Amino acid sequence: xxFSDVQQFMRDRRIDAWLVHDFRASNSxxxxxxxxxxxxxxxxxxxxxxxIPAAGGGRATLLVNPLDAGQxxxxxxxxxxxxxxxVKQFIAWRDYHDALAGLIQSxxxxxxxxxxxxxxxxxxxxxxxxxxxxxxxxxxxxxVVSSADLIQVSIARWSAxxxxxxxxxxxxxxxxxxxxxAMIRDALAAGKPxxxxxxxxxxxxxxxxxxxxxxxxxxxxxxxxxxDPHFDVAETGSARITRxxxxxIDLWARIPGEHNIFSDITWCGFAGKPGECPPRVLDVFNAVxxxxxxxxxxxxxxxxxxxxxxxxxxxxxxxxxxxxxxxxSAIKHRTGHSLSPGPMVHGAGMNLDNIETxxxxxxxxxxxxxxxxxxxxxxETVGTVKGFGVRNEINxxxxxxxxxxxxxxxxxxxxxxx
Numbered sequence: 453x454x455f456s457d458v459q460q461f462m463r464d465r466r467i468d469a470w471l472v473h474d475f476r477a478s479n480s481x482x483x484x485x486x487x488x489x490x491x492x493x494x495x496x497x498x499x500x501x502x503x504i505p506a507a508g509g510g511r512a513t514l515l516v517n518p519l520d521a522g523q524x525x526x527x528x529x530x531x532x533x534x535x536x537x538x539v540k541q542f543i544a545w546r547d548y549h550d551a552l553a554g555l556i557q558s559x560x561x562x563x564x565x566x567x568x569x570x571x572x573x574x575x576x577x578x579x580x581x582x583x584x585x586x587x588x589x590x591x592x593x594x595x596v597v598s599s600a601d602l603i604q605v606s607i608a609r610w611s612a613x614x615x616x617x618x619x620x621x622x623x624x625x626x627x628x629x630x631x632x633x634a635m636i637r638d639a640l641a642a643g644k645p646x647x648x649x650x651x652x653x654x655x656x657x658x659x660x661x662x663x664x665x666x667x668x669x670x671x672x673x674x675x676x677x678x679x680d681p682h683f684d685v686a687e688t689g690s691a692r693i694t695r696x697x698x699x700x701i702d703l704w705a706r707i708p709g710e711h712n713i714f715s716d717i718t719w720c721g722f723a724g725k726p727g728e729c730p731p732r733v734l735d736v737f738n739a740v741x742x743x744x745x746x747x748x749x750x751x752x753x754x755x756x757x758x759x760x761x762x763x764x765x766x767x768x769x770x771x772x773x774x775x776x777x778x779x780x781s782a783i784k785h786r787t788g789h790s791l792s793p794g795p796m797v798h799g800a801g802m803n804l805d806n807i808e809t810x811x812x813x814x815x816x817x818x819x820x821x822x823x824x825x826x827x828x829x830x831x832e833t834v835g836t837v838k839g840f841g842v843r844n845e846i847n848x849x850x851x852x853x854x855x856x857x858x859x860x861x862x863x864x865x866x867x868x869x870x
Contacts, residue, residue, distance in 0.1 A: 455504050455512050455536050461605045462506035468561035470602055471552075471594075472502040472568065473585050479568055480580075481599075484607040484794065486514075486537075488528060491710075496520045499548065503555045514539045515551050553592045565589060566599035574810050575600055577803075600813050608792035608801030609818035610713055610849060617707040618715060618820075618859060621664060622847065625705055625715040626861045628658040632672070632701055633721050637869040640695055640723055648672040649690035651701070659705045667797065670703035671718075676839025678720070679830025681784050696836025697723040698733060699869070700843060704797050714797045716822055717860050718845035721867030729866065730835035733842075736827050737866055739777040740842045743770035743825040747787055747804060748856070751815060751823075751848065755855035763802040763811030763821075770825040771807065782827035783807070791820035791847060817852045820859070 462470065474482040474496070482502055488494060498517035505512070516524055518541050525539070542548045556565060569586055570579040578600045586596050610618070632651050639646035651672040659666050673683040674693050678700035693699060704716035720737060722729045747770040754761040767787040774783055786808050792799025802813040802821060815821075824845030831839055847860040 458504065458602055458606050459506050459510070461602065462504075462566070465601075466562055467564050467566050467597060467602075468506050468559040469556070470502075470504040470506075470566045470599055471555075471589060472504075472599075473581050474500045474502075475582075478580060478582075481568055481603060481607065481800075484800070486524070486529065494520075494523045494528075496523065500524075501548075501552065503552075505555075505559050506561070507559070512537050513555055515542055515548065515555075516540075517542060549588070549592070552589070556589070556592050556594050563594050564597050565594040566597050566602055568599055568603075569596055570598050570600060574812070576809065577800075578603065601816065604801045604813060604816050604819055607794070608790060608799055609816075610793070610820055611711065614711060614713050614793060615849060618713040618847075618849070621706045621712070622715040622717075622860045624662045624664060625703060625717060628655055628662065628705075629701060629703055629717065629719055631658060632703075633699075633719075633867045633869055636693055636699065636721070636723065640693075640869060645692055647690045647692050648674060648677070648685050649687065651693070652685045652690075655701075655703055662705075663708070664705035665708040666703075666705040670701060673700045673702075673841070674698065674723075675837055676830040679828040679839050679841035681826060681828060681841070681843070693723060695723050695870070696728065698837045698840040699723060699867075700841060702843065702845065710795055711793050713791050713793065713799075713820060715847060715860060716791065716797055716845065717847065718824055718843040719863050719867060720842055720844070721869050723869045724836075725870045726865075726868055728836075728870075730837055732832075732834040733837055733840055734866070735777075736779065736782075736829065736840075737842050737844075739774055739779055740825050740827050740844045741864065742777075743773040743787075744823050744844045744846060744862075746770055746773045747823045747825070748846070748848065748858070751856040755815070755850070760815040760850075762815070763804050763813050764806035766804040766815070766823070767806040767811070770804070770823070774825060774827060779827045782829050783825075784828050785826060787825050788822040788845075789824075791822060791849075815850055815856070817850050820847065820849045822847055 501515040702718040706714040750769040770787040786805035788804035790799035790801035805811040826843035828841035
C-alpha cells in the first residue's frame with residue numbers, strides 16, 4: 453500500500469496526518485503498513501511511530517530507537533518504502549517528544565491527527581493505543597480522531613489478485629460444503645453411523661486436498677449444538693447425526709497467503725425430507741434468511757443512492773427483522789464481520805455490528821464482509837429436533853463499480869439430507 457493511496461482520503465476528511473504508534477507489537481497496523489519484505493515478524497523493544505502527512509507528495513516519517521532501527525533498514529525494509537519513508541532515530545524521551553511535536557506542527561492544517569483510537573472505545577478492535585499516548589499527542593497541540601476508516605482504505609481493501617483468488621476459494625469451499633451434506637445423506641441412507649467429528653474430518657481432508665489453508669474448524673453442529681454459535685466439535689465422543697436431526701455447518705478456508713481472503717460460509721440442513729422438518733424450525737430458518745437479505749438489500753440500495761451504509765445500519769436491518777419475527781432473545785451476536793487480507797478470518801475492516809459495538813465505519817469500495825445473522829434456541833425441542841440454531845452466512849465484496857456483490861452461494865432453503 454503506497455502511502456499516497458491514503459493521503460487523498462485524509463484530505464477529503466480534513467485529517468492532517470496519521471500517527472501510528474506501536475510499543476512491542478501492541479499495534480498490528482504498523483506491521484501491516486510496513487510489512488517485513490520476507491514476511492518475518494519484527495521484535496521491537498522500544499516505541500516506534502509512523503507519521504504519514506496528508507499533504508500530497510509528503511514523505512512519511514518513522515521515529516525509531518537505534519536499538520530497533522536495524523529492523524527498518526535495508527534489507528529489512530523493502531526498497532519501495534524507502535522512497536516514501538524517512539527514518540529518524542531517537543534515544544531520550546525528550547528527543548522523542550520534540551520529534552513528535554515537530555511532525556505535528558509540520559502537518560499544519562486543522563491539527564487533526566488520526567490514531568488507532570475510538571471515542572469511548574466504541575470500536576475496541578481499532579482503539580488499541582494507550583490513553584497516555586493519546587494524552588501526549590493532544591498535549592502537543594493535536595486533535596486526535598479515529599483512524600478506523602484509514603485502516604480500511606490502507607489494509608482492508610482487496611487487491612485484484614485477492615478478488616480472483618477469493619472466487620476460486622469460494623467455489624472450492626462451496627463444493628466441499630456440498631460434499632459434507634452428501635456424506636451425511638449417504639450415511640443415513642445406508643444406515644451407517646456418522647458423527648459431527650466424522651463430517652469435520654471429511655471437510656478438513658477436502659480442504660487439504662484442494663490446496664486450501666484453514667486455521668481451525670470447521671463447525672459441524674447438530675440439534676442443540678447448533679444453538680451454540682461457537683460450538684467446538686469434540687475430537688472423541690462427538691454426537692452422532694441421526695435421522696430427524698438439524699445440522700449447522702460453518703466452514704472457512706482460503707488460497708494460502710495472508711494477502712488472500714477467506715471464504716467463510718454457514719449452511720444448515722435437516723436429516724430428512726422437506727415434509728418432515730418441524731414448521732417451527734422452518735419458520736426460524738426463513739426469518740434468518742430474510743434477515744440476511746434485508747442487510748444485503750440495504751447495502752446495495754445505499755450504495756446506489758451514493759450514501760453507503762455504515763456497519764451498524766446493516767446490523768440493524770437484519771436484527772430488526774429478527775426482532776419483528778419474535779426472535780430477539782435468540783440473537784447472540786452481530787450480523788457480520790470484516791473479510792480482509794491478513795492472518796485472521798475476521799478482518800480489519802467494517803463489521804456489521806450495533807449490538808456488541810456500534811460500528812460507524814463506512815462500507816467503502818474495495819472492502820469485504822460477511823452477512824451472517826443467526827437465531828439460537830438450544831433449549832427448544834420441536835418434533836425430532838432437540839434444540840437448534842440457524843445461521844445463514846454469505847460473503848460480500850464492495851466492487852468499485854458495481855457496489856456490494858455476493859461472492860459466495862446463497863442458501864434459500866435447508867439442505868435435505870434424505
